Amino acid sequence: MIRELRILPPLAIARFGAAPxxxxxxDAVVDPERPLGHRQLRPAPTLRIDEVTGAIAExxxxxxxxxxxxxxxxxxxxxxxxxALTEDDRLEQLTTDLLAAENASVADVRWRVRLGNLxxxxxxxxxxxxxxxxxxxIADHDTHPLAGTAPNFWxxxxxxxxxxRFIRPTPEHPxxxxxxxxxxxxxxxxxxxxxxxxxxxxxxxxxxxxxxxRGRWLGYQDSDxxxxxxxxxxxxxxxxRSRGYLDDGCDGLIQVAVGVGGNTLTSFGRxxxxxxxxxxxxxxxxxxxxxxxxxxxxxxxDADDVTAEQAEEIVRRAFETVRLMNTAFMNVGGMAxxxxxxxxxxxxxMARSLVDSTALEQLHQSVLVSLRSxxxxxxxxxxxxxxxxxDLTNRGRRKMPAMMRGxxxxxxxxxxxxxxxxxxxxxxxxxxxxET
Amino acid sequence: MRARxxxxxxxxxxxxxxxxxxxxxxxxxxxxxxxxxxxxxxxxALARRLARPAALAGPSDRVGPVPPEFSGRDYTIxxxxxxxxxxxxxxxxxxxxxxxxxxxxxxxxLREQVRAWQETILGVAKEEMGHLITxxxxxxxxxxxxxxxxxxxxxxxxxxxxxxxxxPLSLNSLAAYIxxxxxxxxxxxxxxxIKARAQADTGDVVNxxxxxxxxxxxxxxxxxxxxxxxxxxxxxxxxxxxxxxxRGYREDQRGTEATSVLxxxxxxxxxxxxxxxxxxALVALRAIAEQGEGLQAPEDENDSHFVRFLTIxxxxxxxxxxxxxxxxxxxxxxxxxxxxxxxxxxxxxPTPISHPEAVLWAHLFNxxxxxxxxxxxxxxxxxGDLTNLNALSPRGWLIHRTFGEMYNLRAIAGLLVRLPLRxxxxxxxxxxxxxxxxxxxxxxxxxxxxxxxxRDLLDAxxxxxxxxxxxxxxxxxxxDYLTAVAQLDQIERVQVEQLITPAAGSPTP
Numbered sequence: 001m002i003r004e005l006r007i008l009p010p011l012a013i014a015r016f017g018a019a020p021x022x023x024x025x026x027d028a029v030v031d032p033e034r035p036l037g038h039r040q041l042r043p044a045p046t047l048r049i050d051e052v053t054g055a056i057a058e059x060x061x062x063x064x065x066x067x068x069x070x071x072x073x074x075x076x077x078x079x080x081x082x083x084a085l086t087e088d089d090r091l092e093q094l095t096t097d098l099l100a101a102e103n104a105s106v107a108d109v110r111w112r113v114r115l116g117n118l119x120x121x122x123x124x125x126x127x128x129x130x131x132x133x134x135x136x137x138i139a140d141h142d143t144h145p146l147a148g149t150a151p152n153f154w155x156x157x158x159x160x161x162x163x164x165r166f167i168r169p170t171p172e173h174p175x176x177x178x179x180x181x182x183x184x185x186x187x188x189x190x191x192x193x194x195x196x197x198x199x200x201x202x203x204x205x206x207x208x209x210x211x212x213x214r215g216r217w218l219g220y221q222d223s224d225x226x227x228x229x230x231x232x233x234x235x236x237x238x239x240x241r242s243r244g245y246l247d248d249g250c251d252g253l254i255q256v257a258v259g260v261g262g263n264t265l266t267s268f269g270r271x272x273x274x275x276x277x278x279x280x281x282x283x284x285x286x287x288x289x290x291x292x293x294x295x296x297x298x299x300x301x302d303a304d305d306v307t308a309e310q311a312e313e314i315v316r317r318a319f320e321t322v323r324l325m326n327t328a329f330m331n332v333g334g335m336a337x338x339x340x341x342x343x344x345x346x347x348x349x350m351a352r353s354l355v356d357s358t359a360l361e362q363l364h365q366s367v368l369v370s371l372r373s374x375x376x377x378x379x380x381x382x383x384x385x386x387x388x389x390x391d392l393t394n395r396g397r398r399k400m401p402a403m404m405r406g407x408x409x410x411x412x413x414x415x416x417x418x419x420x421x422x423x424x425x426x427x428x429x430x431x432x433x434x435e436t
Numbered sequence: 437m438r439a440r441x442x443x444x445x446x447x448x449x450x451x452x453x454x455x456x457x458x459x460x461x462x463x464x465x466x467x468x469x470x471x472x473x474x475x476x477x478x479x480x481a482l483a484r485r486l487a488r489p490a491a492l493a494g495p496s497d498r499v500g501p502v503p504p505e506f507s508g509r510d511y512t513i514x515x516x517x518x519x520x521x522x523x524x525x526x527x528x529x530x531x532x533x534x535x536x537x538x539x540x541x542x543x544x545x546l547r548e549q550v551r552a553w554q555e556t557i558l559g560v561a562k563e564e565m566g567h568l569i570t571x572x573x574x575x576x577x578x579x580x581x582x583x584x585x586x587x588x589x590x591x592x593x594x595x596x597x598x599x600x601x602x603x604p605l606s607l608n609s610l611a612a613y614i615x616x617x618x619x620x621x622x623x624x625x626x627x628x629x630i631k632a633r634a635q636a637d638t639g640d641v642v643n644x645x646x647x648x649x650x651x652x653x654x655x656x657x658x659x660x661x662x663x664x665x666x667x668x669x670x671x672x673x674x675x676x677x678x679x680x681x682x683r684g685y686r687e688d689q690r691g692t693e694a695t696s697v698l699x700x701x702x703x704x705x706x707x708x709x710x711x712x713x714x715x716x717a718l719v720a721l722r723a724i725a726e727q728g729e730g731l732q733a734p735e736d737e738n739d740s741h742f743v744r745f746l747t748i749x750x751x752x753x754x755x756x757x758x759x760x761x762x763x764x765x766x767x768x769x770x771x772x773x774x775x776x777x778x779x780x781x782x783x784x785x786p787t788p789i790s791h792p793e794a795v796l797w798a799h800l801f802n803x804x805x806x807x808x809x810x811x812x813x814x815x816x817x818x819x820g821d822l823t824n825l826n827a828l829s830p831r832g833w834l835i836h837r838t839f840g841e842m843y844n845l846r847a848i849a850g851l852l853v854r855l856p857l858r859x860x861x862x863x864x865x866x867x868x869x870x871x872x873x874x875x876x877x878x879x880x881x882x883x884x885x886x887x888x889x890x891r892d893l894l895d896a897x898x899x900x901x902x903x904x905x906x907x908x909x910x911x912x913x914x915x916d917y918l919t920a921v922a923q924l925d926q927i928e929r930v931q932v933e934q935l936i937t938p939a940a941g942s943p944t945p
Contacts, residue, residue, distance in 0.1 A: 035920045351679040353832035366840030369924050373847030373917040
């Protein structure tokens with residue numbers, strides 16, 4: 001008997017793309033013979049949806065990976081699956097068979113998706129700037145576009161935020177799942193007068209949707225106490241005033257309801273949209289996954305649970321991040337420029353002879369190489385702690401990760417949990433187990 | 437080569453009234469005051485000779501303590517080069533001692549403490565590296581050749597505070613380190629015991645390093661010995677500074693909280709001071725001396741090397757029979773490629789490594805050690821380029837490679853202290869890092885040829901990788917390391933080749 005429902009994954013992050021066919025699955029793995037190289041992208045089994053029926057037509061193994069299609073980026077369109085917690089505390093995927101065992105069927109499954117883009121609202125605080133989309137109840141297997149609308153939009157205008165589709169279960173693929181396909185990744189504009197018919201004059205924008213005679217987004221400036229840090233992170237003109245741009249990013253909730261035995265069981269999951277992975281063979285030094293892991297498991301680690309591979313992965317992500325940075329510029333124009341407003345002059349963070357990106361990448365690779373010998377993670381003392389992000393002494397600014405900004409506008413620190421992993425390993429290998 | 441130097445040391449290090457170790461130990465047990473007086477007299481007398489040799493104080497045109505055949509500037513350079521050797525040898529001995537700590541025999545109750553000792557001694561070694569670099573700055577500001585050379589182990593050169601050797605940490609070795617780093621006025625009962633122990637172990641009175649720096653301070657203070665015009669401030673761009681070499685370690689930041697990899701343990705505080713004048717040189721020399729021998733550290737500053745070693749000594753002395761278990765049974769003075777030698781524990785002879793895997797790692801260790809020294813000395817040959825923000829700075833690259841090689845040494849040393857010394861005794865003594873000096877550290881005058889030295893060392897390492905692959909088991913930790921370091925060398929080789937043969941249109945070095 002089904003007691004509860006879950007949507008897994010509980011958080012799925014799609015990636016923008018304008019191509020009609022979503023991106024194939026792949027794994028990014030480290031080549032054991034080239035541990036310092038780029039991660040190898042290996043195709044993985046991928047479900048292909050029949051556009052007409054909405055069912056899974058086949059599982060394919062792509063011969064090679066292509067991130068674009070006719071010059072357009074292929075979106076990452078995640079599936080969200082329904083799982084059932086049964087009487088015996090087992091979590092198993094909800095299928096047509098499991099529904100049948102409960103005297104239910106696919107017809108008893110209902111979905112609803114509500115998305116929002118609150119970026120402008122977050123700045124202006126005006127309710128009319130909330131961009132919302134609601135799918136309403138979904139019981140069929142058609143594609144349901146999600147049009148984002150706002151009270152401050154011009155009449156009839158909306159921003160496509162993507163679409164969802166309840167995948168039609170089949171005998172071969174009896175699972176209950178929904179697919180979210182994100183928007184293309186376009187920019188939308190604002191005008192104080194009704195936009196003329198035809199392509200917008202501004203080549204940056206797909207359409208002019210925002211009525212600047214009602215909302216204050218066009219020309220807006222972060223100038224009051226309600227602004228959140230960091231400020232002014234939107235496109236501005238020479239006078240620092242908002243250009244009135246909006247995008248088709250969003251996040252929101254996916255709800256599922258299943259009628260079982262006279263009761264309605266429900267669950268929900270979260271979805272969000274991020275930019276395409278333009279460097280898919282590397283990972284950033286700190287990501288949402290690290291935040292979630294810390295939220296789930298706490299900021300501390302049990303030293304017995306920490307492995308050398310965890311430290312190696314953090315160091316690998318460090319040089320993968322350095323690889324993509326213009327460190328010579330960041331040293332003088334990134335956080336160094338930011339610090340000018342924090343009581344320090346525009347001083348380089350590191351000695352300028354040291355910040356060549358290639359040399360820095362190799363230095364980080366040297367650290368990884370040494371860790372592979374079983375050496376203790378000696379570099380824990382150069383990591384920036386979470387409460388040192390505002391330390392603008394020379395030593396403070398040079399801590400790792402260096403020259404990068406955190407979400408609060410201060411110098412970036414690893415999560416407390418990441419630091420705890422490195423510190424735990426720093427105490428270990430002098431007495432390795434199994435040593436003869 | 438050593439005689440060329442030591443012949444000038446006669447007046448400085450003339451025979452001190454020797455102390456017979458057995459007698460001193462006996463006296464320390466029965467008549468502490470007498471032992472204290474004897475030991476302190478010896479130390480003070482030696483320091484006094486180092487500071488201003490009486491034999492050289494006769495009437496002549498000679499300025500101050502400058503001996504025959506020298507000018508004031510030349511004599512200062514002479515002593516600075518000795519100071520560089522001393523700092524270099526101390527650093528390596530401390531590293532060896534730190535690497536020897538640990539292993540499966542350490543009692544559970546001592547593991548945390550032993551780990552802290554290891555980190556403390558590694559911190560002292562890092563600070564000695566800072567001293568070595570600062571002394572190179574002082575040589576540079578005087579327009580002198582830099583000195584990265586030193587004797588191999590074992591060595592009883594009269595240049596050094598005591599007969600140097602690579603050995604696992606023990607109360608005896610700690611006693612020598614403490615004496616070498618001690619202040620001139622360390623004369624209590626404990627001092628007498630430790631000095632006696634050090635003398636019994638090394639066979640001679642252990643000289644204070646501080647005395648050498650006292651002498652240097654005297655020379656630098658005196659414009660009659662070093663006129664203002666011997667200082668070359670325009671060499672500043674070639675010198676090392678904390679900005680480039682300090683990494684995340686402390687830089688004389690009083691009151692700033694500093695953490696180490698271990699909770700409660702202060703991070704090393706690197707004294708890397710450039711010098712463009714007499715005043716700056718004196719600041720550097722005094723900072724080095726203070727960090728070595730200070731009796732009491734100001735609040736929020738690290739204890740001196742002397743105090744840190746003394747603290748470990750006292751703790752180890754309290755442990756009793758388990759004291760020997762805090763280290764691995766690492767051979768004394770391990771060497772690669774030498775078929776002759778003494779017993780693994782003989783402090784006066786090298787100990788050949790014969791285990792087939794260990795000896796290959798030992799050779800690789802020596803190659804990486806040479807590469808570190810070559811990178812370090814090469815970095816001093818290049819001025820900091822502050823103009824082109826986007827081009828690879830060879831100087832910066834060399835500094836990073838120097839640190840990269842430090843990491844390699846740490847990694848390979850970690851493997852060597854776990855590997856057997858001999859193939860016929862795999863459960864016996866462990867090998868240990870050899871730290872053997874290369875046949876030469878001289879750099880060619882042509883910049884491209886300097887980079888060819890780097891390529892030679894990469895070639896030498898690559899040949900050893902092939903040999904090691906033949907003996908390493910698939911999936912072993914050591915093989916994982918080897919795979920990674922070999923790939924890193926390939927990446928580095930690309931850079932080196934570009935520096936040997938710049939792209940068309942680039943300026944010719």
